[in-house]
Amino acid sequence: MAAQHSAQRSPWPRVGAIVLLLTALLSLIMIAFAWPATRSTVHDIPLAVAGPPPATAQVVQQLQANRPGAFEVTTVADTAAAEALIKDRKVYGAIDLTTGHPQVIVASAASPAVAQALQQVAQALGQSGAGAPVVRDLVPLPADDPRGAGLAAGALPLVLGGIVAAGLLTNLIAGIGRRVAGALAFAITGGLALTAILQYWLGSLEGDYWTNSGVVALSIGATAFTLLGLEALLGAAGLGLGAAVMMLLGNPLSGLTSAPEMLPSGWGAFGQFLPPGAAGSLLRSTAFFDGAGSGAHLLVLSAWAVFGLLLVGAAGLRRAGTGRGTPTPAAERETVSAA
Known part of the structure; x- marks a missing residue:
């Protein structure tokens, strides 16, 4: 009876192999979920800049200097063109320079995280001496779930x-x-x-x-x-x-x-x-x-x-x-x- 009971036990190498397999699987799950979250950052975000060419060129240069690689900028002539790009999901937001006072247009429904990043851009523009820009949410999230x-x-x-x-x-x-x-x-x-x-x-x-x-x-x-x-x-x-x-x-x-x-x-x-x-x-x-x-x-x-x-x-x-x-x-x- 003792010999039969012993024969039913799994060998220790098999136990060790299963433990290693489980450890590898758990590590893979951790990498899969934690790696994208911890390495998420603002880069290559489509952004529009609206206004006359001299003003847009200055802002584009400032963005490239302060946050290199963060945005893919498309320049347009006016506010309507910038808003059209946002509503068509071509860009996540826009910096509007058409009125002479900067305005940052966001679409939190497209991405609350990007909208927050654009608000930080607005703060940086304000610190540059142009005055604190107005932030306007063109496509907001629902009032019942404002954070998405x-x-x-x-x-x-x-x-x-x-x-x-x-x-x-x-x-x-x-x-x-x-x-x-x-x-x-x-x-x-x-x-x-x-x-x-x-x-x-x-x-x-x-x-x-x-x-x-x-x-x-x-x-x-x-x-x-x-x-x-x-x-x-x-x-x-x-x-x-x-x-x-x-x-x-x-x-x-x-x-x-x-x-x-x-x-x-x-x-x-x-x-x-x-x-x-x-x-x-x-x-x-x-x-x-x-x-x-x-x-x-x-x-x-x-x-x-x-x-x-x-x-x-x-x-x-x-x-x-x-x-x-x-x-x-x-x-x-x-x-x-x-x-």
Whole structure:
């Protein structure tokens, strides 16, 4: 009996290997979430400067000297042109010199973090002797959520929604077609529910409820379909790989808590090609900017959804070619028990 009990114990090298694996995994999670947050800074932020050429040239030179690399400046002739660029999501804000007294125009709905950085620019302009500029919020956040906390916190549920849906459907539902139908239905109901919470309860969103719900639904569906397709082709390894990419790369690189341009160089742009980043930017566009600048993000989400469905279709064709159907969860359990 003692020998049998001893034989059931795992060898110490295996325990040590698992401990090292867990340590590496925990370190990877820490890097994925903490690195973008701690290295976030103002660089390459699109900014407009409006006014006569001599005045704009002086301000541009001052910005380049005081904060090199912080802004990508576009000069325009007047206030209307600067405001148009902000509303079209071409720039995050503007320095308006057309009246002779500097005015800083921000859009906190585009990014509270960038709006705060532009207010610091306004203070610096005031200290330079031009007088304290007036700061005007052209596209403010809702009064019920002036810091944008609800939208920033919504990044994680958007990612988890698709991951949890794929995981549960894979383990509890037999049949690829039924899994896809379940993911589609959940994307719709989840989109309606999450948007209702953000828009009507927390007051974090504005704009058309149905359009915003469609964005959230497309985000959930893009993630869920992709993970279902990976699982159908590669099994549990595919599901785990897809979940890791969405959670450890997509979520921290989404830029939803700050702005893509504030993340470490290149990573913010990369994050916009993953569902969480594209969904966050698209939701800002539909909620606060009448859909301006939404085309690229809509294309990214749609491409991920189609990619996932193509993977599902490829897995179905492979099963048909080999003459194997999708085993039901009950059959799988019976097989394991029999073994």
